Amino acid sequence: MTEAIPNPKSSKLAKNRLYLDCYKYMQSEKLALPTIPDVSVKIRRAINEPKANSSRIARVVQIDPSITARLIKISNSPLYRGRRKIESCPEAITRLGLKAAQDIITVFALKAVFNAKTGIIRRKMQELWSHSSHVAAISAVLAHKTPGFDPDRAMLAGLIHDIGIVPILGYADRQPDILASPTDLAETVKELRSEIGVQIIRRWDFPTDFEDVVNHAENWYRDSGPQATYADIVMISQLHSFIGKVDIKKMPKMDELPAYKKLAAGNLDADLSINILDQVKDEIEHVRAMLS
Known part of the structure; x- marks a missing residue:
């Protein structure tokens, strides 16, 4: 017996075959969800081994020269830069730390998920990747400016x-x-998008607070409590990514949002202004370029 689909919320949805099909398959858990890229699985497995170290992890990473190059590049970026230039994969992993390296490698590998065969959907996937990587770059830089947050985790959350x-x-x-x-x-x-997104987060065994990121990325006036969260970081980053692309009259004022107030109140530097992300746009573009 097939599961009955609830009455659509409007006559429009009742005529929308894409919605009806996706809903049906989502409910039956037969909707094809993307699989996490193989390199990310291998890295996670290697990091969880008792004898994990930078050299062992580097041997796995170096199977993919593109990810290796970008890992070295981001280790020399303003987000993580140290006193000397990093030139090898083991050095990059040592600077970043194993957990941060895992998150960053997952970010780089996820581009393969945003792919399609037909022209119109391929363009939609490219637009989605462009938007998601932009939000990821802003999230990373904003987290870098905010004590208590990890840029690598914020980048993954944004993506x-x-x-x-x-x-x-x-x-x-x-x-x-x-x-x-x-x-x-x-x-x-x-x-x-939210319900399916949560299914993917659980399937990929990502941190549970990433479910809030998926559920509340555009829930502008949400207040989750006194402490800022990664969902707050991503929300403010997404709003900033809309500047120049969306009618500003249709968007909430950033300084009125609970997420912004929490970030501004106790977590960001004293020189915070509503234009702080404009002040670091070069850093944002640097990270965005690495993701592309």
Whole structure:
């Protein structure tokens, strides 16, 4: 017996085949979720070994020359830069630390998830990657300026905040005739991105607080308590990423948001201004370029 789909919230959704199909497969746990890239799995396994060290981890990382090069490059970036230039993979991992290296390698590897065969969906995936990597770069720099947060973890949080959209695009890629109009995709994303995103976070065994990142990336007036969280970092980063792209009149004022107030009150430097991210735009673009 097939599971009945609840009454759609509007007559529009009742006519949206993409929504109805994705919802049905999501509920039955048959929606094809992306798998975490193999290199990330290998790194996680290697780091959890009792004798894990930088040299052992480097041997695994160096299987992928592209990730190796970017790991060295980010270890020399303003986020992690030390007194001397890093020139080898083991040195980069030593500077970053094993856990940070794992998060960063996962960030670099995740680009492979944002892929499609058909032209229209491939462009949508590229747009999603561009947006997600921009938010990831801002999150990393904002976390770097905020005591108590790790740039690498914030970067990963920023990158996966919209991960729930990937399976929706993936389904549309396999069923190209199902998209009757761009509105169908927008409606489906709006209704299902969070639920599907949480399924992926759990499948990938990511930190549980990343579920809040997925659920509340655009819940602008949410107040989770007195302490700022990675969800707050990603929310403010995403709002900043919209500058120049979205009608400012449709966006909330940043300094009115609980997330911003928490970051400003006790976690950021005293010279904080609402334009702090404008002041470090070169750092943001540097990180963004590495992700691209």
